[in-house]
């Protein structure tokens with residue numbers, strides 16, 4: 001079986017959200033310092049021995065997170081029809097990062113999103 005490499009980058013953003021219909025405090029507006037982890041699978045190394053340069057992944061992650069940073073997530077078009085839960089934010093980031101980074105040998109495999117250090121969700125496609 002051929003081996004694969006997995007590249008990992010962690011970043012963060014600050015944003016508020018409201019969980020509409022939630023039976024509890026989270027139906028009030030509140031904020032989090034969201035932590036994001038992106039996992040990228042590479043099946044080939046370049047001449048430098050890199051699957052993909054961390055800098056390229058960081059740049060893509062920063063670019064995508066800049067759309068969310070210091071916003072109220074519910075106000076963004078992406079979340080006008082769904083609650084910005086960590087699950088939905090993870091899927092949004094997965095889709096955006098896949099568009100930026102996927103090639104023949106590079107695939108975004110998972111995005112994890114934490115609303116607090118102990119609670120989060122991930123999205124991947126099976």
Ligand SMILES: Nc1nc2c(c(=O)[nH]1)N=C([C@H](O)[C@H](O)COP(=O)(O)OP(=O)(O)OP(=O)(O)O)CN2
Nearest residue numbers: 017019026030084085086087115116118119120121
């Ligand atoms: N499956 C999910 N469950 C919950 C989500 C979610 O996105 N997916 N989100 C929430 C709320 O957004 C809530 O604010 C999250 O709370 P938590 O991460 O526990 O952080 P707190 O700020 O509330 O921390 P405390 O230490 O508990 O005060 C709820 N559920």
Ligand SMILES: [Zn+2]
Nearest residue numbers: 026030032115
């Ligand atoms: Zn919350």
